[in-house]
Amino acid sequence: MRKKRGSYTFLDLAKSVLELENRPLTTAQIWNIGNRNGLTDKVGSLGKTPINTLQARLYIDIRDNEKTIFQQVSKRPSKFMLKNDHIDEQLLEEEISDLQEESSYNERDLHILLSSFVYANPDFHCVTKTIHHEKTSKIQKGYNQWLHPDLVGIHFPFEEYSECTMDLQKMLNNEQYEIYSFEMKKKVTLTNLREYFFQAVSNSSWANEGYLVALEYDEDESFMSELKRLNNAFGIGIIQLNAQNISQSAVLFSAKRKDFLDWDTIDRLVENSDFKEFIKEIKDDAVAKRIRGKYDLFYKDDVDAAKYARTKNIIKK
Template identity: 50%
Template sequence: MKRLSYTNIVIKPEKKETISFHERDLHPLVTRFINTNQHFKAWKKTIFHESSSNTKKGLNEWLHPDIIGVYLPFSDYEEVTLKLQKSLSLSAVKLFSFELKKELNFSNLRHYYFQAVSNSSWSHEGYLVISKMAEDPDFIDELRRLNNAFGIGIIKINTDSPEESEILFQSFVKSELDWSTINRLVEENPNFKQFMEDVEEDLQLRKIKGKYDKILSDEELDAHIKTKKLSFSHY
């Protein structure tokens, strides 16, 4: 009986799936989602960390969110309601903070989640936005526990159809803003400062004129998804 030889058999290691696109390639998808989703209906601006002032190493770590957004109630409220809010020193305006990551799993969960906790301390609502995540029950339970304890919401972006993205866990809503951190962000980052100036101007004019991130048309968005290979069917 002929014996089999295994000396020439080469076992190839399992190929690990890698995601080639950059986090910022996802920004147009996030823009579409938070502008059209009924919970947000927000105008968004990308914050470029590299444009911040040069300070001591580590001083600005976990200070800047990737994305900031604002809900302005002009299309939802009548003029008399807006005037009454102003007279009563009340406002329906809401500020959002978003930390964006390509992939979330047990190995990076705590690092990314607490980065979002730190970067979102100034806002009414803070979210960790991801395009791919572990789906096992233990992982979902841990996300739920962190959400219950620290209040950061989780959004899963649908890279094929952004408007079908999901808010997996809702953010806690803070009634008071952290004005000290807002002022520091205004001092440190010109993108953040421009955003706040635009929000203030729009509130005075009662119309949207600010330089927020462009909302791509359906055709532009489809082309962007294909060009950047954002759909996970490519992997």
């Protein structure tokens, strides 16, 4: 019997893609491959989070349908295949091993790479400080959710201008200090994009410029289109780190610069001892007109940065 228009379901999509690929896939991979092949257009109603919907439909079908054609073959990440497909155990083990190796470092291991990039890059030329959210004094549940950035940065103009020029800027109330806020992630995909992006909106919009930073981004056309749309709408910039050559890291989308800081948010952030120290160091260094504060370390050489990245398994050995 011929299917009515709009009766092509999420499970039909999963079946079509898994038949096409004949290998274990995550729901994000199923969706992206289906999108490239024009199959997602056949699904009647997509909703706001189609990948999450696809995953839920697969879980429910496997759990409740005795005649399900799907099977889950791995967890973390969850991967699915058709039941009658032969599983290449060696390929699956290699994929899981790669993912475990990818997860063997944490986000804070990437901080020094970002610090190295933004110090050397003339568009920033700033020093950074890591903010440990666990050091905030108030720990009431939900009070500080999505409040703290992972790193903050300061650009000091006295590294570029003479003391005479700085004095004139001060007199004219035109000192060129810039404060940056960064949210760090290891990998941003279509599945987690909105969560990660709006986390950055929440904890980095207070600064002159706020950025979402990651080592990896999906290269899918629909992903990049959505990333550009979010950047245009909310002004959060996007940085992609290059661990092999840190100086070749890229600002994929620039942040929209704000002339004024959000002082209410800053007043909340100073409840954190790291951020409070950061503010004090800015004040002391601005008076002294030289950098003396305890900011994050950074590499001045790509080779040293890459060597560090290998020791942390950020770059596969």
